[in-house]
Amino acid sequence: MKKTFAFLFASLFALSLMAENDEPQNVTNPSGETTETSEFSPNETPGSGFLTSLVNNSLESAMVNTPAPDGKPQYSRKLTDYASAPKFGGYFIGKYAYSDKDGAHGGDGFSQRFIRVYVDGTILGDFKYRIQAQVNNSSFHMKDYFVEWAHWKELAVKVGQYKRAFLFENPYNPWDVGTGDYSQIARSISGIGDSDKGVANGGRDQGIQLQGDLFPSKKDGHRLLHYQLQVMNGQGINTADANGHKDFIGTLQVQPVKDLFIGVFGWTGDYVKDGVAIDRNRWAASVKYEHNDWSVRAEYAHAQGLLANYTGEGKSDGWYATVGVPCTPWLKVYGKYDAYRSAKTWDSLKTIYTIAPNFQLHKNLLFQVQYNHVHDRNLQHKDYNELWGELYVRF
Numbered sequence: 001m002k003k004t005f006a007f008l009f010a011s012l013f014a015l016s017l018m019a020e021n022d023e024p025q026n027v028t029n030p031s032g033e034t035t036e037t038s039e040f041s042p043n044e045t046p047g048s049g050f051l052t053s054l055v056n057n058s059l060e061s062a063m064v065n066t067p068a069p070d071g072k073p074q075y076s077r078k079l080t081d082y083a084s085a086p087k088f089g090g091y092f093i094g095k096y097a098y099s100d101k102d103g104a105h106g107g108d109g110f111s112q113r114f115i116r117v118y119v120d121g122t123i124l125g126d127f128k129y130r131i132q133a134q135v136n137n138s139s140f141h142m143k144d145y146f147v148e149w150a151h152w153k154e155l156a157v158k159v160g161q162y163k164r165a166f167l168f169e170n171p172y173n174p175w176d177v178g179t180g181d182y183s184q185i186a187r188s189i190s191g192i193g194d195s196d197k198g199v200a201n202g203g204r205d206q207g208i209q210l211q212g213d214l215f216p217s218k219k220d221g222h223r224l225l226h227y228q229l230q231v232m233n234g235q236g237i238n239t240a241d242a243n244g245h246k247d248f249i250g251t252l253q254v255q256p257v258k259d260l261f262i263g264v265f266g267w268t269g270d271y272v273k274d275g276v277a278i279d280r281n282r283w284a285a286s287v288k289y290e291h292n293d294w295s296v297r298a299e300y301a302h303a304q305g306l307l308a309n310y311t312g313e314g315k316s317d318g319w320y321a322t323v324g325v326p327c328t329p330w331l332k333v334y335g336k337y338d339a340y341r342s343a344k345t346w347d348s349l350k351t352i353y354t355i356a357p358n359f360q361l362h363k364n365l366l367f368q369v370q371y372n373h374v375h376d377r378n379l380q381h382k383d384y385n386e387l388w389g390e391l392y393v394r395f
Contacts, residue, residue, distance in 0.1 A: 045089060045118050045132060046175050049364045049394030052088040059085040073124040083123040090117040091394040093174060101374070101384035112137055113174075113390070118144070126151040141199045142238055153223070158209040161237065163202070165211075165228035165251045166190045166265045167299055168288045170203040178295060178324045178332070179356045180370045180388045184340035185301040185318035189282055196236035205247065206239070207232035217258075226253040226261075234269040234280070242272035247280070259291040270305075279305040293332065295324030302344075315344040324358075332358045342378070350376040366392035 048056050063085045073082040092115040099107035118132035132144040146160025163171045169183055170190045187193035192203040209230045213223035227250070233240065234247035247269025253261050265284040270277045284301035298321040304314075318340035326332045336354040356370040372386040 045116075045120070045130070045173055046091055046394055047363075048087060048089045049091060051395050052090055056085065056087050073126075075124065080124075082125070084121045086119050086121040088117070088119050089394065090115070091175075091392060092116070094391045095180065096389040098387045099384060101386075102379070102381045104384075107386065116143065136200075139199060143202060143204065152212065154212040154214055156211050158211070159207075161204055161206045162209070164190060164205055164232065164267070165209070165230050165249050166203070166267050166282065167284055167301060168261070168263060168286045168297055169299065175366065175392060178322060178334035178358065179336055179354055180368055180390050183299070183318070183320040183322075183336075183338050184350065184352070185284075185299065185320065188316065188340060188342075189284070189301040189303045189318065191236065194236060196239050199237060201237035204237045205230075205232040205234065206237075207246070220258055222255055222258040224255055226255065226263075227251065232269070234271055243270070243277055245270055245277070260287075260289045262287050265301075281305050293324075293326040295322065295334070297322045316340070316342050317344050330359060330361055332360070334358065347377055350374070350378065364394040368392070 063081070074080070093113040095111050095113045096109065097107040097111070098109075101107075113136075115135045116132060118130060120128065120130040122128045127147055127149055129147045130144050132142070134141060134143045142161070144160070144162050146158050146162050148156055148158035150156040167186055167190045169177065169186045170192065172182075181187070182192050186203065190203045191201060194201050207230055209228060211226070211228040213226050215224040216222070217224055230247075230249040232247040232249060234245070235242055247267065249265075249267045249269075251263055251265045253263035255261050263286045265282075265286070267280070267282040269280050271280055272278075280303075282301065282303045282305075284299055286297070286299040288297040289295075298319070300317070300319040302315070302317040318338075320336060320338040322334060322336045324332055324334045334354070334356040336352070336356070338352040338354065340350050342348045342350070351374070353373045353375075354370060356368060359367040359369075361367070368388075368390040370386075370388040370390070372388070374384050374386065376382055376384075
């Protein structure tokens, strides 16, 4: 499998070097459109809120950029003004959870899901950066920190800590998932729910990534192929490598028509726990469609080797399907079918049926109500119900 990744790496790198487009871009996305770094979209952090908008507008007004000769920045070790104003943002999510599951004592009640603050921007037109930190009650930790050179749509190079290129749902920020939590395969197989040093890693790791969008459509210009290739430590968030081996993660995604993506994902590596390295091999097949505020996602993932909770070796798999239906400008209703087999047997199946109305009354204010019916064959009393309420506020 590592040889396959190496072959893909070399082939896509060669294709990228052959690209003719050399115009600087701020950020590239799979549809080939240029976006602002902090745009509110599935693959980015939410934009500025009430307070941070004031800070950002003041910074933009205060900064006076020196025009670059011929419109191109001059690379130099001396200080220059050729950089965007940093954009600050932040948001918090509060939650209420009720459950009639045996032993749950009615659920968690009121809780703080998390508070996040972030800053991003560009330097010299081609380099974008982001720093994002999170607070969970008494725990403060870094989520993202990276620099990405994005001169071409066909080839961008990112170094730092960021999301793994595994599953469509993994890079979505919580505002755009549509439900109060990620799917079971995103939490277990892509690692959103994994805990490293007591901190949920959110599907992140440290390493280097190549990504790009190739072959523009002659009809409307959208890019037909998107790729990402990552070499990561394999130990998760804010953690150095524990051995000489790296994780290789990658995806190829085709976009036959605009906003319809069909993707395959692969991941091979290992994880060191208590001095023992356990193999980790995973793959997934996915489809998604995001258009005119409609959302459709369906993914299947398979894992062999290290289990999500680091308890040993085995197999697991799962699948989900999500549909988001816009009803009014402020109401969007999501339905989700979510299944996961922790031992890849029908006896280990856990299925969650979800309905989740989203009430977005303002770009900075979102209310979410969610009902889950859970059927878990791992339990003696297999069926139970959950009711969640979540409040999202950007500040």
